[in-house]
Amino acid sequence: MGDAGVTVPYAIWQRYGDTRVIEENYEAMVRWIEYMKENSTDYIRPAPAYGDWLNVNDPTPGELISTAYFAYSTKLLSDMARAIGRTDDAEAFKQLFEDIKAAFNEAFVKEDGQIAGDSQTAYVLALYMDLLPEDKRQKAADHLVERIKERDWHLSTGFLGTRDLLPVLSDTGHLDVAYRLLLNDTFPSWGYQIKNGATTMWERWDSIRPDGSFQDAGMNSFNHYAYGAVGDWMYRNIAGIQHDPDRPGYKHVIIHPRPGGDLTHAKGVYESVYGTIVSDWEQRDGDFRLNVTVPVNTTATVYVPADNEWSVTESGQLAHEAEGVTFVKMEEGYAVYEIGSGEYRFTVHPVSAVYMSTLVAFFKEAGELANHGAARALDVHLAAVDRFEKKGAADKVVKHLNGFKQLLNHQRENELISENASNVLQMFADRLIEQLIKKGVSAELRAEETEFHPGDQVHFETVFENNSDDNIHDLDMSLTVPEGWEITAVTSPSAKVVKPGETFTAQFNAIVPKHQELTDSLTIEGEAVYRKFGEEATIPLNIRAKVTSPVRIQEIQSDPVEPGEETTLHVTMQNVAQQSFTGNVTVEAPSDWTVVPTTQSYELDAGTEGTFGFTVVAPEDAVRGAEMHVSATYDNYKADETTTTVHLPGVSWEFDTDGDAQGWQPTNHLTEFTVSDGVLTTQSTGGDPYMVQREPLSMDASHGAVVQLTMKTSVSSGGQIFWGTEASPHFSEDKSTRFNVKGGEFHVYHVPIPPQDSPITNLRIDPLTQEGDITIESIRLLR
Known part of the structure; x- marks a missing residue:
């Protein structure tokens, strides 16, 4: 069935308001949630086969993706159960969602809001699917923006992350970043596709590469919806047409345009089951104009971007006094109104003498000015303000506005103007003065x-x-x-x-x-x-x-250790501050492993490093490596903490003999495959390079394993490890793990292999997903 069996009925219900789709699919949806629960470990789901497909060298841990969708589908089913009156089920699924959310945070989220994988999609899924506690939402959103900034303000999401990327940004205070991504025209972006002639959405961000060449025709569709999901954000944010989740089916509509990105106008039309909904706005000559059409038997909440309700008119009348329009409140820079069916013309007027004269006319007609003379006196002052505004004589504008304010005070003291009218006109005068003294x-x-x-x-x-x-x-x-x-x-x-x-x-x-x-x-x-x-x-x-902490755990290294033997765990500390610091480094091991000493003290001068050795002894009956918890303090404050694994030995390839690749062979998109001076060097010539170990292997991985790859590449990209087993020797996506590859210097990658039912018999390494130079110092398959 898959998560689509839940998300599709939910989407249909929300867009059409028909609960029959829930009733018809309810039992299947329940069975899917139960299946995921039964096939999870403490609510953490195993990795999917494809993950965030076609991400831009920014893979997301598979378990994180699967667990996020497990939680999301459960949350949607809770809402649907409530909609059809199954309140007991709704509460049960709501609790299950909270349990999955807690497990997600325990497994994948740090205190500072950093999420496992540190990929754009990891942050997007966690935020969009409501998987973070309130105190970590903004921290995670800021991490997401940092990841975007690191890529020169470009996205790196694939099929799963792209749909929710812009909604997450705009909902967490980063609307400017959302517009920036939308309007980019360099790879990877929607604009890049348009710039290269696209009239439909491509399967890949670069189906046509920047050099003009095409990707492999075997998987290079030029009409593929996935990245087109941005259209939903455009409707909901640029046009501002939104359904109301509490009243599905567009029986009640929300119109909430959010202008940005230097756009001057936009129009959205949506054909709902009740009729045509239109949101049409433009910014011109300082005005903001919003035209709205609401179908019959339908109501709408309209958000008009304005500083105050007195700046907004509807069809020439003050909006909050117009027929069929009810002013609700001011909210985060918007005047909010409730309207019924019909056509509406909202205008937000800039602060000016001309509009203040319009307000005077409104107040006169409403009886808030005592007589024609009071209105005439105000208009005379405003005519002088308008005259000097047009001349650009800001000092004289301010002078006459101050005279206008004195007149208001005089009229108020003599009961020639209402308190309300006086306060509104005073507010506009103050704002115009403020604009002028802050201009430039x-x-x-x-x-x-x-x-x-x-x-x-x-x-x-x-x-x-x-x-x-x-x-x-x-x-x-x-x-x-x-x-x-x-x-x-x-x-x-x-x-x-x-x-x-x-x-x-x-x-x-x-x-x-x-x-x-x-x-x-x-x-x-x-x-x-x-x-x-x-x-x-x-x-x-x-x-x-x-x-941030002045002292950091910079690096941790150790050699594999045989059962009953010892190895040294080297912890390198770095002082990144301007002052010297003292503190402690502590290593904690599982109860059957031994660490000596458990704690060492340090003193580091500003900008220096120090390495400290801890002796680690493995138990005689060890069958797998052990995770060590390493923590550091400074001046009795918590400085840093991390975990590392001390592994048991397995199989290693060190490339210390010139010309001997030790069974590794280039299989696809790799040339100049050479071993010399203690390293294996090769060059990727395409988008799917990989090398395979041809010599027989047989390593027990019943408790899992890890591939430790020491490698340098000329570009940052994505990598992937495949493995075959005695029972299932062929390579496949479900027996693989993806990892990030950082270009530049040598990096040590630890790529996990989950527990296997039979021994590992072969390996395949995909070092990159693009062209580039590759240097490998060693490959180790460890337990």
Whole structure:
């Protein structure tokens, strides 16, 4: 059946509101969830065959993908069970979802929000499928953005991650990144396909390579939907047409456009079961215009991007007073309205004297001005403001707006204007003044680094630029740092005058205390206060940073150990801070293994490393390697922790004899296969290079195994290990593990093989998924 047996009925129910599809498929969906539960280990599912298919050298652990979909399907089934009145089942599946979620976090999620595999898809699935606790959601989203940034603001997701990538970004405060990915036109991106002539979505991100050549015709469809799932995000975010999950079938519609990416207009049309839904918006001459069509017997909630409800009109009337329109609230920069069926014309007006005159007319008609003379007096002032606005005389605009505000106060004191009308017009006058005194002026807080360590001295700069046509007076810039920090102004933070075209910079040094708590989210704040046209303005300053451990576990190495014998575990510590630190390194082993000593103390000067040896003794009856927990402290604070495995020996290939490949043979897309100077070198000439071990093998893997590959490649890519067994000697996707390959220097890759029912008899290594140079120092098959 598969997860589609759950996700497809759910999608049909949500889009059409018909619960018959749930009833007809309910028993099959229940059996699928039960099957996944029965075939899981502590709620963790085994890896699928294909994983995040055709990702861009960014594989995701298979167990993570399978477990995420197990949880997601269970959550959807809980919702569907409730929809057809099976409340006991709904509660049971809801609890099962929570149990899977807990297991997912235990197995795959670190305290800082980092997720196993560190791939874009890993973060996308965890966030989209609601698998993270609230305190880790933003941390994980920020990790996702870092992964995107590392790829020069490009995606690396495959079939499973792409659908949910942009929704996750836009829902976690990164709408700008979502638009950036959408509008890219270099590989890999949707725009790259369009730029290369695509009229339908391709199977691969690069079905046509950047050099103009084609991928293998055996798997290179030019009409393949998977990456086209972005269309759903475009409807829901650009056009803003969304179904209401609580009222399936578009009986109630949500219109919530989210403009971005320098788009100036967009139109979306959706044919629901009730009729045509339209969302059509444009930004022109400072206005934002949104036209909405709602079918008969249907209602809608409309989100109009606006600072306040008084800026919004509908068909020429204030929207919150228009017929058939009910103002609900202001929410995160949107005015929210409820409407019935029909056609609506919303306009968001910029702050200007012209629109303020329109408001005066509204208030006069509503009886909120005592007489025609009161309205006329306000219009005279606003006519002067408008005249100077058109001339670009900002100082005179501010002067007349202040006169307008004085008139409002006079009229209010003499009961010539209502309190409501006075407050609204005062608000618009204040906002127009603020716009004018901030126009052409900017201030920014900068730091040389945004990753700090306890004990560090950090340098900040506040940069103020005056690109307006007028002088800035009495500038003063300041910073606020966390409690316990020391901050000193290196240069004066104040300036009497900043002339047009000038930049003023103030420098500050801050010392992070050694006891500073480590955090992934620290905000340093400040402000720039100045005067222009006699009015005071404040520009807030802030920069996001993190405080990380000054001491890190840099590397852990050990040779395999025979049962009953000993080996040395070498732990290399690095001090990345500006101060010296002391602390302890501790290694903990399973109860039947021995570590001597368990703890060692260290003292590391700033920027130095130190390596510490621990003797590890394997028990006489050991049948598999053991996982060691390595932790470090500094000044009684937790510094770092990780795990490593001390393996039992198996089979190794060291390539220490020139010309002897020790049974390894190039099989596909590999040339110049040579062994010399202690390494095997070869060159990948295509997208599917692999080498196979031809000499007979027979290694017990009933408790699992690991391939330790020491390799250097000229490019970053993806790799894959295949294995055959005595019972199943042929290579297949279900007997393989994918891994990330980092280009540049030598890296040691540990690729796990799960427990096998019969001995491993052969191996295949796919070192890359593209062209590139490959150097292998050693291959070890360990227990």
